[in-house]
Amino acid sequence: MSEASVGAGEGSQAPEREVATDLFRRGLIISPILLALCLIFWGVNGLACGSIGLGLVLINFLMGAWIIDWAVKISPQFLMVAVLGGFILRMGMLAIVVLPIRNSNWFEIMPFGILLIFSHLGLLIWETRYVSATLAYPGLKPGKPDIRRHGDTN
């Protein structure tokens, strides 16, 4: 369990940056397994394309958090412009990275697409498990269940 995600939203100065950093760390933790699966099913080309997909997802999270953090410091009204502009910017980044290499003979669309979509959704669902519990019960930290018996005081 991550302390950063538990603290997000509770008096933190940049909660979205903490969440994005946490997502990035979780992505790095899970990346060897995902990339090994790509290597097994699609070979070295799949490994390269999977790395590009996963890297784009992680950079996308960090860029999104950085843009929100930057815009909120200016004004809440500027937030709408920055978030929608950031959305276009990040989709443009995806296109700029992928379109020049998509016709290369080593480019495999399946590992790239699978890692892009499923790592994005999977990491978010993983993170939401902690954040939602924290938002509902600020003192609650998801972890091992308390197995003390009734009557125990220590």
Add this chain to the structure above:
Amino acid sequence: MLSLLATTFSILAQAVTDNTEGLKAIGAGLGYGLAAIGPGIGIGVVVAAAIDAMTRQPESAGTARTTMFLGIAFTEALALIGFVVFILLLP
């Protein structure tokens, strides 16, 4: 006469093949554009609600920002799916 007809049909067949490739490209572009409309609207709704919450209750701005960030990221997944389909459809 027959050879002229055969030549004409072969030219038409070539033109149809070329059109298919062009239509694929148009379909891919249109598909990605349409797939980006939904997340665009969704992100607008999420951010508008978060700004509303932050201005009404500034003390809970951290919670609103965290929820907003996750909402934006979930909505963006639709655009990512659209992007992958776009790459798949491109000739």
